Amino acid sequence: MTNSIRDIAEQSQCIFIIGSNTTEQHPVIGTKIRRAKRQRGAKLIVADPRRIDIADYADLHLQHKPGTDLALLNGLMHIILRQGWEDADFIAERTEGIEELRTLVAKYTPEVASAITGVPAADLEQAARMLAENRPGSLLYAMGITQHTVGVPNVMACANLQMLLGNMGVAGGGVNPLRGQNNVQGACDMGGLPNVYSGYQRVTDPAIQAKFEAAWGVGLSPRAGLTVTEMVHAAETGQVRCLYIIGENPMTSDPDLNHVREALQKTEFIVVQEIFFSETAQFADVVLPAASFVETEGTFTNTERRIQRVRKAVASPGEAKPDLWIIDELAKRLIDLKVVEIDPDAPWADWNYAGPSDVMEEINALTPIYAGATWQRLEAGAQLQWPVPDEWHPGTPILHVGKFSRGKGRFVASDHVSPAELPDAEYPLMLTTGRVLYHWHGGEMTHRARNLAAMYPDALVEIHPKDAAKAHIGPGELLKVSSRRGEILAKAEITDRVEPGLIFTTFHFAESAANFLTNPALDPEAKIPEFKVCAVKVEKVG
Amino acid sequence: MPIHLTIDDVPITAPAGATILEAARANGIPIPTLCHHPDLKNVGACRMCVVSVKGARALQTACTTPAGEGMVVNTMSAEAVETRKFVLEMLLTDHPNDCMTCEVNGDCELQDLVYDYGVRWPEHAGKRHEWEIDPDPNPFIFIDRNKCILCSRCIRACQERQNRDVWSFAFRGFETKLVAGADQLLLDAGCESCGQCVAYCPVGALVDKMSMGKGRVSQVQKVRTTCAYCGVGCNFDLNVRDGKVIRVTSAEDAPVNGMALCVKGRYGYDYVHHRQRLTQPLVRAKWLDAETQAARLASGEWRLADQATKRLGGRVGSNGHQSPNDSFIAVDWDTALDVVAGKFAQEKAAHGGDAFAVLASAKCTNEENFLFAKFTRQLLATNSIDHCARL
Numbered sequence: 001m002t003n004s005i006r007d008i009a010e011q012s013q014c015i016f017i018i019g020s021n022t023t024e025q026h027p028v029i030g031t032k033i034r035r036a037k038r039q040r041g042a043k044l045i046v047a048d049p050r051r052i053d054i055a056d057y058a059d060l061h062l063q064h065k066p067g068t069d070l071a072l073l074n075g076l077m078h079i080i081l082r083q084g085w086e087d088a089d090f091i092a093e094r095t096e097g098i099e100e101l102r103t104l105v106a107k108y109t110p111e112v113a114s115a116i117t118g119v120p121a122a123d124l125e126q127a128a129r130m131l132a133e134n135r136p137g138s139l140l141y142a143m144g145i146t147q148h149t150v151g152v153p154n155v156m157a158c159a160n161l162q163m164l165l166g167n168m169g170v171a172g173g174g175v176n177p178l179r180g181q182n183n184v185q186g187a188c189d190m191g192g193l194p195n196v197y198s199g200y201q202r203v204t205d206p207a208i209q210a211k212f213e214a215a216w217g218v219g220l221s222p223r224a225g226l227t228v229t230e231m232v233h234a235a236e237t238g239q240v241r242c243l244y245i246i247g248e249n250p251m252t253s254d255p256d257l258n259h260v261r262e263a264l265q266k267t268e269f270i271v272v273q274e275i276f277f278s279e280t281a282q283f284a285d286v287v288l289p290a291a292s293f294v295e296t297e298g299t300f301t302n303t304e305r306r307i308q309r310v311r312k313a314v315a316s317p318g319e320a321k322p323d324l325w326i327i328d329e330l331a332k333r334l335i336d337l338k339v340v341e342i343d344p345d346a347p348w349a350d351w352n353y354a355g356p357s358d359v360m361e362e363i364n365a366l367t368p369i370y371a372g373a374t375w376q377r378l379e380a381g382a383q384l385q386w387p388v389p390d391e392w393h394p395g396t397p398i399l400h401v402g403k404f405s406r407g408k409g410r411f412v413a414s415d416h417v418s419p420a421e422l423p424d425a426e427y428p429l430m431l432t433t434g435r436v437l438y439h440w441h442g443g444e445m446t447h448r449a450r451n452l453a454a455m456y457p458d459a460l461v462e463i464h465p466k467d468a469a470k471a472h473i474g475p476g477e478l479l480k481v482s483s484r485r486g487e488i489l490a491k492a493e494i495t496d497r498v499e500p501g502l503i504f505t506t507f508h509f510a511e512s513a514a515n516f517l518t519n520p521a522l523d524p525e526a527k528i529p530e531f532k533v534c535a536v537k538v539e540k541v542g
Numbered sequence: 543m544p545i546h547l548t549i550d551d552v553p554i555t556a557p558a559g560a561t562i563l564e565a566a567r568a569n570g571i572p573i574p575t576l577c578h579h580p581d582l583k584n585v586g587a588c589r590m591c592v593v594s595v596k597g598a599r600a601l602q603t604a605c606t607t608p609a610g611e612g613m614v615v616n617t618m619s620a621e622a623v624e625t626r627k628f629v630l631e632m633l634l635t636d637h638p639n640d641c642m643t644c645e646v647n648g649d650c651e652l653q654d655l656v657y658d659y660g661v662r663w664p665e666h667a668g669k670r671h672e673w674e675i676d677p678d679p680n681p682f683i684f685i686d687r688n689k690c691i692l693c694s695r696c697i698r699a700c701q702e703r704q705n706r707d708v709w710s711f712a713f714r715g716f717e718t719k720l721v722a723g724a725d726q727l728l729l730d731a732g733c734e735s736c737g738q739c740v741a742y743c744p745v746g747a748l749v750d751k752m753s754m755g756k757g758r759v760s761q762v763q764k765v766r767t768t769c770a771y772c773g774v775g776c777n778f779d780l781n782v783r784d785g786k787v788i789r790v791t792s793a794e795d796a797p798v799n800g801m802a803l804c805v806k807g808r809y810g811y812d813y814v815h816h817r818q819r820l821t822q823p824l825v826r827a828k829w830l831d832a833e834t835q836a837a838r839l840a841s842g843e844w845r846l847a848d849q850a851t852k853r854l855g856g857r858v859g860s861n862g863h864q865s866p867n868d869s870f871i872a873v874d875w876d877t878a879l880d881v882v883a884g885k886f887a888q889e890k891a892a893h894g895g896d897a898f899a900v901l902a903s904a905k906c907t908n909e910e911n912f913l914f915a916k917f918t919r920q921l922l923a924t925n926s927i928d929h930c931a932r933l
Contacts (some may be wrong), residue, residue, distance in 0.1 A: 005774070032802075038705050087805065183903075187911045191927075234926075292770070299907055300770075301775075314785050333880065334883050497551050
């Protein structure tokens, strides 16, 4: 997030949520948004193909078709520019590329945008007016924007809209992706990505490579590595022979699970480090028992870049060990086996970490955005949002104040492109996927939390009454959903939360995971799969 | 313009708009309250905070009366103290006398005030409520209306903080009843099971059902941590007794969320003690030296883990390896780590860094993820590390 949860909750005059089921997936942010709307009269616009819970609280719900976000956002920008509602001073001082944007969105008249998105032109006009008249406004998005073959252009369009309105670098504004997992922000920050070291320092930048080579005392690869989805393909072709999987469950969370299974079966050696015997663990050669978060000391970084302490409260069961201990032990063994030549004089070459504070010291030294987030400050209760460039820096609650990190903010405009797979005669329905309040991700934890599991015990497929009637499906009846890649069985939840022609399900249930159906088509740049749109058919079972 | 007043003979300066209660508490002068909570709008319902104000005809409720210029307040006048005692006695006339077994014993604002004011539980032949205990089948929130003091903190928490409007009062006078929706079950009334009503309840009327009988406040140790579900980063206190997390409680000073939590954060913690937790390293038989294996299995140091993995929820063999040689053996850490390190070293020598791919974890800490990345790059010599950020 460019901004903080607090300034959005307390200062946004208009909150525009697109592609985020906020009250179910980030419930406490959802609560704060409801409070902003009801207690201080902020405007709320929700754009989502489903009538999700927070849409019931919105001033305006734009129920666009899945995969038409670009047309929707371009349509809104068309109206803003037509009416002269853009922030001309902000655009002149702080941005570049406005003419390119103007030219591109000229095509997206309300009529054109409406035809593509299915949203009435009058609603688009009203939404644009609401955005223009209520500033600062913040835009919140989640996987509904990113999990498309046009994920990157979608994000750019969100940024375009906010720059157009002058909503960047101000309290109550910003482009705010809501991160789904407790420490997905931190895992990215720490270099758990194939193209960057910690702090988003590029592996392909020779100066950065040299810095880490000097620190760690080894030669390092100058080439970006494989993304999750690419790893699966490489495992299948035999290029990748060893998979080390830590606290992840690709056998529920990756697209096209039948394909993932084949790849895992072919892999020479798989190590799974987990707290439960996951679906993926079934394919492992070695399973290492890890500690859960209540047994661990360290830090997590939340969606607004706030670095916070995690504390050990209980001992691990049996011989389960903290991940930090496990990786440290493995590293020492590999060093003993001389897998690489290490310069012993390099300052951070060795692996003798007594605990997380030792690691944080190395993070501080090698990661400019975390340089001042020392263990001592965090332990003393300092509230730090990165970047924290030095030990005296108070942290950065709002990014891009006065100036963008790249200098001028660049408008990068993109045309609407249809999703990779659309319904046809054989697979006449569209499937979109997501999550529900009572479960989380692959369900490894929530299915073992007794009462959460009791609240939502079975995989459900949301289907509109008209489509249910067509297929002779009654409420709670078992149905088979199939796509070109696989099929699942799940119970029907007949609801007008979805429009006719659209069905919805989750990947919380291993046996009926939506990812047996989903399309592994990727955004070419971010390599994110198109989980939000694929073509399916439904049949009644029995 | 700041306001100057005197409370209990102490000259005090308060910001404009402050109530007597706020002015007093900001200066360390205690005034008892029940229906007041600093997060919620004041309703002046319980009358515990009454104080004498010079020149006023009657006692004033400190929580709703603005501090006035030149005001002279006595918080402990005989009249105020008597009134508070009377209020407490009245509450006890319709409150069970079961602090011994009450879930919130030691963590109850009514109990504390009754103690402070030396009030006795009144024997009387009059009517007491006999509401059904725990009438709502939802698994999270226990309701005992017999203990409800009608302070409305739950109602205001749901309206003003959660903005869900589940709770309200129905009926009047002695029949006044705290109800969900139109006297419905909680879940039918739109409850999202966030538990904020429980967190704001000053007595034992609303209680975290999962934690009942597992430990009261004096029996637990609280450990502040950050939630492991979504990325909002809520902080809360793990309540630990005898090495087990028995409850999660929210904390007013949590930087992101304050008293708010969601159903997963507040009530979804029990998986950490699930019987299916992995407790021993498992290695497939084919990676172990056959002789050592036979000896260690015979001595009981290692054991065949196929049954164990079934109990863990897995289906061994579904990877297509069906031979007995592919059974999982539960081994010691040194053996497991040596197998992994040995195989990694062998593959590295034969095929180089491109043979490896690592999935780090959005569930692990920053420090752990930093080391996973360092391990991948420094020792495996590849940049093929990723996690589920896109999934």
